[in-house]
Amino acid sequence: MADADGTLFIGAKDDGSAAQSLVLRRANRHGLIAGATGTGKTVTLQVMAEGLSQAGVPVFMADVKGDLSGMALPGSPTAKMHEAFTARAQQIGLNPYEYHDNPVVFWDLFGEQGHPVRTTVSEMGPLLLARLLGLNDTQEGVLAIAFKVADDQGLLLLDLKDLKQMLAWCADNAKDLATNYGNVTSASVGAIQRQLLSLESQGGDRFFGEPALVMTDMIKVGEDGRGQVNILAADKLISSPKLYATFLLWMLSELFEELPEVGDPDKPKLVFFFDEAHLLFDEAPKALLDKVEQVVRLIRSKGVGVYFITQNPIDVPDSIAGQLGNRVQHALRAFTPRDQKAVKAAATTFRQNPAINVETAILELKTGEALVSLLQADGAPSPVERVLIRPPASRVGPLTPGERKVIVTSSPVAGKYEETVDRESAFEVLSAKVAAQADAQSAEKEAAVAKKAAVQEAKEKAAADRAYRASPMGKMEKVAVATATAVAVQAGRSLVRGILGGLFKKR
Numbered sequence: 404m405a406d407a408d409g410t411l412f413i414g415a416k417d418d419g420s421a422a423q424s425l426v427l428r429r430a431n432r433h434g435l436i437a438g439a440t441g442t443g444k445t446v447t448l449q450v451m452a453e454g455l456s457q458a459g460v461p462v463f464m465a466d467v468k469g470d471l472s473g474m475a476l477p478g479s480p481t482a483k484m485h486e487a488f489t490a491r492a493q494q495i496g497l498n499p500y501e502y503h504d505n506p507v508v509f510w511d512l513f514g515e516q517g518h519p520v521r522t523t524v525s526e527m528g529p530l531l532l533a534r535l536l537g538l539n540d541t542q543e544g545v546l547a548i549a550f551k552v553a554d555d556q557g558l559l560l561l562d563l564k565d566l567k568q569m570l571a572w573c574a575d576n577a578k579d580l581a582t583n584y585g586n587v588t589s590a591s592v593g594a595i596q597r598q599l600l601s602l603e604s605q606g607g608d609r610f611f612g613e614p615a616l617v618m619t620d621m622i623k624v625g626e627d628g629r630g631q632v633n634i635l636a637a638d639k640l641i642s643s644p645k646l647y648a649t650f651l652l653w654m655l656s657e658l659f660e661e662l663p664e665v666g667d668p669d670k671p672k673l674v675f676f677f678d679e680a681h682l683l684f685d686e687a688p689k690a691l692l693d694k695v696e697q698v699v700r701l702i703r704s705k706g707v708g709v710y711f712i713t714q715n716p717i718d719v720p721d722s723i724a725g726q727l728g729n730r731v732q733h734a735l736r737a738f739t740p741r742d743q744k745a746v747k748a749a750a751t752t753f754r755q756n757p758a759i760n761v762e763t764a765i766l767e768l769k770t771g772e773a774l775v776s777l778l779q780a781d782g783a784p785s786p787v788e789r790v791l792i793r794p795p796a797s798r799v800g801p802l803t804p805g806e807r808k809v810i811v812t813s814s815p816v817a818g819k820y821e822e823t824v825d826r827e828s829a830f831e832v833l834s835a836k837v838a839a840q841a842d843a844q845s846a847e848k849e850a851a852v853a854k855k856a857a858v859q860e861a862k863e864k865a866a867a868d869r870a871y872r873a874s875p876m877g878k879m880e881k882v883a884v885a886t887a888t889a890v891a892v893q894a895g896r897s898l899v900r901g902i903l904g905g906l907f908k909k910r
Contacts, residue, residue, distance in 0.1 A: 409669065411454035412497065413447075413731070413775060414790040419496030421788045425451065425729060427458060427670040429778035431708040433699065433726055437716040437749065438733025443771045444712055445470050447731055448676055449795045451710070452632055455674050456505050461622045461630040464676040465637040465651065473798030474632060475507035475810050488794035491771065495791050503796045506625050507632045508814045509807060512610050512650060516636035517811055519820045520650075521612050524560040525550070527653055534691055535607075535649040536598040545591040548584045549573050559828035562612040563599055568830045570595055572837070605643045610650065613824045618661050620816050622673050641679065648682040652695065655709065659698050662705040672706030680711035681718035696722050715742075716749045724752070728778040731792075734768035753787035764789055 410424035436451075438444050449471060452462045466472055479485065479502065492500035509517030524532070529550045533543040549569045553560050560566055570592050573580060577587040602608065623631040640647045655675065662672065677683065683695065699709055711719055711727065715735070719727070730753065737743045750762040753776045764774060768789070776787045802810070811817065 411451070411458060412793060413450065413454075413777070414773070414792040415495040416788070416790055417494045419494070421790060422496070423775040423777055423785070423788055423790050425454070425777050426780050427460070428667060428780065429728065429782060430455070430460070430674060431667065431671040431703050431706055432728035432778050432782075433703065433708055434710040434729030434731070435716060435719065435724065435727045436710060436712045436731045436733075437714065437735075438768075438773070439714055439736050441770065442733035442768065443773065443792060444714075444733055446771065446795060446799065447733070447773065447792050448678070448710075448712060449474060449797065449799070450793055452674075452676065453505060453796055455671075456630045456632050458670060459624050459628050459630050460671050461624065461633070461673045462676070463621055463633040463635070463654070463673065465635045465640075465647070465678045467637045467641050467678050469636075469638045469801045470799070471634055472507075472509070472636075472802040472807060473800045474505045474634065474795075475509075475802060476798045476806065477504045478502040478796060478798050482798070484794075484799055491791055491794050495793060497793055500794065501796065505632045505797055506627075506629050507634055507810060508621075508816065509634055509636060509811050511636040512640050512646075513606055514609065514821070515639070516807060517634070518814065518816055519609070520616050520635070521610060521820070521823075522615050522653060522657075523613065524562065524566050524611050525553070526615060526657070527611070527649075530691070530694065531649050531653055531656070534687070535645055536595065536602065537645065538595065538598065541588075542591045542594050544585065545570075545573075545587055546595055548580065548587055551584060552580065553829055558832055559826075561826070561828045562830075563603060563608045565829040567596060567599055568833045572833045602646070605646065606639075607643070607646050610646070613826065614820055616820070618657055620819070623815070637678070641682075644679075644682045644685075647679070648685075651677055652683060652698075655698050655702065655707075656694075658707055659702045659705060662702075662707065664704050665706040666704055668706050671708045674708040674710065676710045676712060678712040680713040681715070684718060684720055692720060692722070696720075696726075699723055699726055715745045716752070717741075717745045728782075728784060730774075730776050730784075732765060732774040733772070734770075735765050737766060754784045756786040756788065759787060759789055761787060 409427045411427065411430075413423045413425055415422040436444050436447055445468070448464065452464055452471075452474065455462050464471060478488070489500060492498070510520045511517035512520050527535075529543065529547040533546055536542075536546075538546060549566070550560065552558075552573060553569050558565075558569065560569060573587045574589050574592040577589070580587055621631065621633045625631065637647060640650070658673065658675070665672065684692065687695075702709065710729070711723075713719060716724070716732070732749055732753075735742060735746050735749065737746050746762055746765050749765055753761055753774065755761070759774075761774060768774070772789065772791055774787050775790050776784050779785050
């Protein structure tokens with residue numbers, strides 16, 4: 404719940420001192436929630452999402468483990484964590500501590516545990532799609548040519564069959580395209596087609612098509628003033644890490660393109676939580692990292708806050724980590740040299756507090772405890788404090804399938820995205836062109852065959868005629884014809900003379 408001063412209470416020391424609150428006016432300055440497995444990141448994420456929703460800020464989050472679905476229902480006094488949460492609330496001075504639900508809308512790329520989420524191939528664009536397919540530079544160039552040709556010819560690339568047909572058409576017309584667009588090799592087209600088949604086998608084809616997601620369906624505030632909590636079912640999606648990361652990056656880029664500039668509003672228009680953030684940056688080419696950095700840097704002015712959740716803070720590149728103003732660091736384990744490096748890196752990113760040895764504290768933190776530094780009202784980070792994170796007000800843990808079904812069927816977008824629409828697009832247009840071309844070629848071939856047959860028939864007839872005339876029968880027929888012709892000529896001459904003589908006689 405937002406306080407009267409426009410802040411969200413996040414946690415405090417066990418004696419209620421050093422309270423840490425997220426300033427809503429600074430919540431769009433992005434953030435980081437880091438920590439090893441089992442240290443309390445999910446609960447921290449849940450607490451922040453609850454507070455933002457209560458303050459009228461819509462939220463988007465990916466539910467990688469299925470635990471966040473419980474946010475749709477209030478916590479219960481019979482839950483196993485009730486006593487521990489109640490005790491923690493008393494320790495940090497959270498009074499009253501009351502349970503409540505949240506206005507949750509479930510989404511699912513596969514349409515199984517929530518409303519389907521789709522986009523079109525054109526909206527995804529060649530850069531993100533190349534990243535998703537793992538293409539090399541040459542293959543990415545061919546993919547970009549296919550998109551450009553489609554744009555120039557007004558062909559809609561809506562789903563994967565559109566793209567596959569477009570690629571095949573480009574390969575068949577490579578010579579004609581080379582002058583204006585560049586070389587399109589069959590080898591590159593074949594490699595892209597193979598990757599598209601692999602994507603289809605992972606269920607990625609369900610992500611492309613219509614009706615495409617309308618972003619405003621996620622950025623809603625209810626009549627009760629609470630922001631909509633959008634939860635993406637990602638327990639299955641996470642098994643395809645490139646699809647997961649590309650999808651979330653696509654969402655960020657769409658938000659950036661669609662939302663108007665608002666500067667620094669009193670509270671964010673949307674807060675976007677990116678769980679398992681390391682998947683976005685693993686093996687990402689520099690061009691993509693530059694794109695991510697640009698989006699993160701500029702989307703703040705659209706009123707969107709982006710919070711990365713990851714086990715290790717060094718998973719986030721320095722160019723992006725430097726833009727994350729609000730930080731919650733749970734415990735790290737320094738078992739390997741990389742872990743030790745992460746501890747040192749995390750310790751140096753906080754505004755120092757003389758009373759805390761950050762590097763030591765990171766290794767000592769208990770579950771539900773964290774080092775917190777949040778931006779203050781003036782934009783400066785607060786000195787780091789070691790605090791207990793406030794307990795959540797909604798259920799901790801997953802919903803049952805029946806409970807989830809009730810939430811899905813009663814949501815404000817129920818029925819809008821469930822049925823796919825397949826309108827005329829590149830596949831249909833190019834298929835018609837190919838069919839027409841094939842018909843024309845077939846007709847031309849048939850005409851050529853008929854002409855050749857006619858010529859052959861004429862030759863055979865002429866040869867037969869020559870052979871017949873050279874035969875005895877032919878010679879006899881020739882004499883008879885000549886005789887008949889002479890008689891006819893003579894008769895004609897007599898007739899002519901008779902007619903003229905008669906005419907002359909009349910004169």
